[in-house]
Amino acid sequence: MQHSAIAAGTPDFKRINRAMAFGGFSTFALLYCVQPLMPLLARDFGLTPAQSSLVLSLSTGTLAVALLASSVISDRFGRKPIMAASMLSGAVLTLAAAFSQDYAQLLALRALLGLLIAGMPAVAMAYLSEEIDGRSLGLAMGTYIGGSAFGGMLGRVIASFISDFYSWRVALAAMGLAGLYAAFEFWRSLPASRNFRPGARGVGALLGGLRTHLFDAGLPLLFSIAFLLMGAMVSMYNYIGYRLLAPPFSMRQSAVGALSVLYLLGIFSSVWAGRLADRLGRRNVLWMVMSVMLAGLLLTLLDNVWMIVAGMGLFTFGFFASHSVASSWVGRRAQAPQALASAIYLFLYYLGSSVVGWISGYLWSHGGWLGVVALLSAVLVVALLLALRLRSVPPLNPQEART
Secondary structure (H helix, E strand, O other): OOOOOEOOOOHHHHHHHHHHHHHHHHHHHHHHOOHHHHHHHHHHHOOOHHHHOHHHHHHHHHHHHHHHHHHHHHHHHOHHHHHHHHHHHHHHHHHHHOOOOOHHHHHHHHHHHHHHHOHHHHHHHHHHHHHEOHHHHHHHHHHHHHHHHHHHHHHHHHHHHHHHHOOHHHHHHHHHHHHHHHHHHHHHHOOOOOOOOOOOOOHHHHHHHHHHHHOOOOHHHHHHHHHHHHHHHHHHHHHHHHHHHOOOOOOOHHHHHHHHHHHHHHHHHHHHHHHHHHHHOHHHHHHHHHHHHHHHHHHOOOOOHHHHHHHHHHHHHHHHHHHHHHHHHHHHHOOOOHHHHHHHHHHHHHHHHHHHHHHHHHHHHHHHHHHHHHHHHHHHHHHHHHHHHHOOOOOOOHHHHOO
């Protein structure tokens, strides 16, 4: 029996928002806490910037691969158990990474973390699309992404400060303990699925679902946008630290890590953009918030630390707003199997993180920050053109027509 969808303001809606905030926090904190540690790893293990970026790129790469499998598994075993197991695994592996004996072992644990933590982001979008009333979906998705922004910010800041006063090992151990607590709160808070129905499974079902989503007129554009936006976002935060640690800025590690507090803008912008998209339509909002990203990126070319920080703030604001709008649009447009549509979106989202982030490392080594900005500007221009193309794609269903 189909249960009524959960609307904003109800007790269950508040419980879902609380759980998803913890889920987003844990996933992004554990995944990205190593980002400000990259210069320290390069120093301790004798690595180049591109080599040290593997500690993040490898995790996001294996996570991308695991997303498709996680969506299929959740169609069999349910949404909540997969998400909770994913969060617990990520916390345990982060604790283990703190005791790595060498860089190869650290990379192996981070690769495994990417594989096992995939269940949370792969299933969260599908859970919300199934359980939340369409008129409240933008707000719920924005809250989840806001929790992700907070996790990404706090994970970076905590890891950076602890490593500045102790070591990167102590920083990872602290993040692992925080992940265990988040997993407990998630399991305690999230209501069990009421509208989930076990779907067809197996390779045939997976291929059929891929065919449905990839031959849609609009979804491949949204999937491509995910690849480009996340690639740009990770590249910005991967390499801006190298620029600010070097002369003429010569900032401390903790000060550079503190710049991740700009992720707080993402908490606001993701919820704000979700509400705005619910009211004005996603096709009218997406291209505008992406333009803010591009403007912020160009500001970072200036040799003034305050203008660089302002540019990073605009860039971060625009990214989380864009991701909130695009991801909820996938939930509105996708036909069954919805979890697979969310997984494809996130597969390309994290693949962009790995591919563009890795390429940006080579451009940093050969062209400095100007080379990185040149690449990311091209990436964002292509994404903006795709968003403008989406404005002319006809709605697939009445629910999407209201976007």
